[in-house]
Amino acid sequence: MTIRALLSVLADGKFHSGQELGQHLGISRSAIWKHMRRLEEEGLEIYSVKGRGYRIPGGLDLLNLDLLNKSLSPALRQKLGDIDLQLNAASTNASAMQDCLRGNCHGNLYLAEQQSAGRGRRGRTWVSPFGRNLYFSLVWRFEQGVGALEGLSLVVGLALVQALEEMGLAGAQLKWPNDLLVNGRKLAGILLEINGETSGACQVVIGVGINVAMPYQQGEQIDQPWTDLTTEMRTESLSRNGVLAACLNQLVPLLIQFSEGGFVEFAQHWQEYNAHQGKSITLQVGDNEISGVCQGVDASGALLLDTGQGVQTYHGGEISIQRV
Structure with missing residues (x-):
């Protein structure tokens, strides 16, 4: 909690002295220094100026469960289970899969400010800088077995593109079977992982990564053309909590519809976005x-x-x- 409390103070992008931070958190200035070093090791840019203190350039838009819950419709929030928010996870999919092995996780949502081992399709690395993009996994239970899941990744993509359109994003398209593109550049990706029997009930971990405000330095590690919402929507004021809520408000109803009727009801609509x-x-x-x-x-x-x-x-x- 100390690191999260520290980040909450630094999120405003202003300078805060080590003494001020120590008093606020009830720890020593040397402990503050050690926490700052740890954050820098995890890739967070921190300015340190003698006599002024520490600041995070541009501030941080931290995920906030209170804000998220207020942005979700009450009926939809009831469809969700527990929400797990970590500062740093190997990957949200890995966290979700571990819990699925222990029992029923239907509706559980896993969030991370940063992933140390984020994954895309075919084992590719998903570049996951701290506090800049969205990395989340939603677990959904399907009773019909693995064979009934054809088209699921397409439905997830459709939900995401509709949510981002509602927020004002123009020109997003879908690349079969699991990417969102704008002008041929990758904006978001989907990774599904299944836990369960081939012919019986199964739990699907629906992993989503969305580039919201990708720092250029980290973006250079990506091995394909990419873009982010901040660039495409020409704004610096996007709320990651707002983007996440918009995606969930679209995604959950479509998952319910898919579980009842499969992909056939979505085929024509998906085609409208086919890149x-x-x-x-x-x-x-x-x-x-x-x-x-x-x-x-x-x-x-x-x-x-x-x-x-x-x-x-x-x-x-x-x-x-x-x-x-």
């Missing part, structure tokens, strides 16, 4: 590359690809654009 409709693409499936023209998705969420030998259906793989 690659009618484009020549290459689909990487294992060690194989299949080239063709994207024809959208079918009622199960599978990719439809015209390979020149008819339209083929694919349930997995990774899309890249063919370069002329």
